Amino acid sequence: MYEFVLAFVESSVLLAQDGAASGGPAFTAEAAAALSVGLAALAAGYAERGIGSAAIGAIAEDESLFGTGLIMTVLPETLVILALVVVFIVG
Template structure:
């Protein structure tokens, strides 16, 4: 298995002149996957935050911050999209 890694790297890094996927399509795919990942992360964080707030109302701000944190991934992905 370890012997095949350099050969695989040579195949991947070959410059054939044409990109397998256009840069804008790759950037759009990255934004979509980042949004999917953020939604998947917020699924567990949101339910935990609601449970924590139900037990103690003072944890509202902490729960809100933890719920918003995965959205920064989507914002960074959008910045990358506009830079490409």
């Protein structure tokens, strides 16, 4: 995971330098909004990892739990939806 973060920081530093050269802000509001959605999705994915594996375990034992398992697994998705609000506010 750290490699991704490093790669991200490196490319954003480049972006910042480009922005500084052309006179505009280094990191535009749209870019920040996009970043917030991305981070929210990352966190949701991490949360779903644990819930998903527990849900699969429960479904393997008792198939009637499929519905409950599915709902529990996608609950953290609400994080991404809330983060999307930021895009509308900024855009």
